[in-house]
Amino acid sequence: MITFGSELYKEEIKLRDDVLRAPLGLEYKKEDLEAEADELRYGLLDSDGVLVACLLIRILDNTSAKIRQMAVKEELRGKGIGRELMNKVESELKKKKFKKIELHARMYAKNFYDKLGYRPVGKEFTEIGIPHIKMVKKIAT
Secondary structure, eight states: OOOTTSHHHHHHHHHHIIIIIGGGTOOOOHHHHHTTTTSEEEEEEOTTSOEEEEEEEEEOSSSEEEEEEEEEOGGGTTSSHHHHHHHHHHHHHHHTTOOEEEEEEEGGGHHHHHHTTOEEEEEEEEETTEEEEEEEEEOOO
16 A cells, blocks of 8 residues: 555656656646545565555545556566456455446456456547546455
8 A cells, every 4th residue: 555645646747647647748736646545556566675566545425436547667668467456455355345337447447457357338539638448347355
C-alpha cells in the first residue's frame, strides 16, 4: 500500500503522470490529487525499491470497488508486472469482502483486462479524450 502524501506517493504521482497524463498533454492539478486522498493506492517495487507499477482504488459501496489509473513503467510492460499487481490487489479486495471490481479500460488495454477475467459492460465511450470501455469482474469472497 502507498500512503497518501508519503515519499512513495510522490513517486506514484510521477509514474502515473509519465504513463497516463503526459502522453495526452494533461497535467495533474492540485484539486485532482486532493480528490484522491481517500482512495486506496497500491504499488509494486523492484529489487532496488523503485516503484514500477501502481493503481488507485475507489470504494463504490460495501461490495464494489473501482480500479483507477493503473500504470506500469513503459520499459517493463509485457513482463507480467501489471498482472502481478492486479492479482495482489484482487486478493486484498477479496479479504475485505468485496464482490465486484469495475474499471474504465483504455481500449488499447482491453485485452490485458480480458485475460484477467474482466468483461465489457455497455458501449465504448470517450474519457479524457480517448476511447474507453467499462469492464467488470465478480470476485469470490
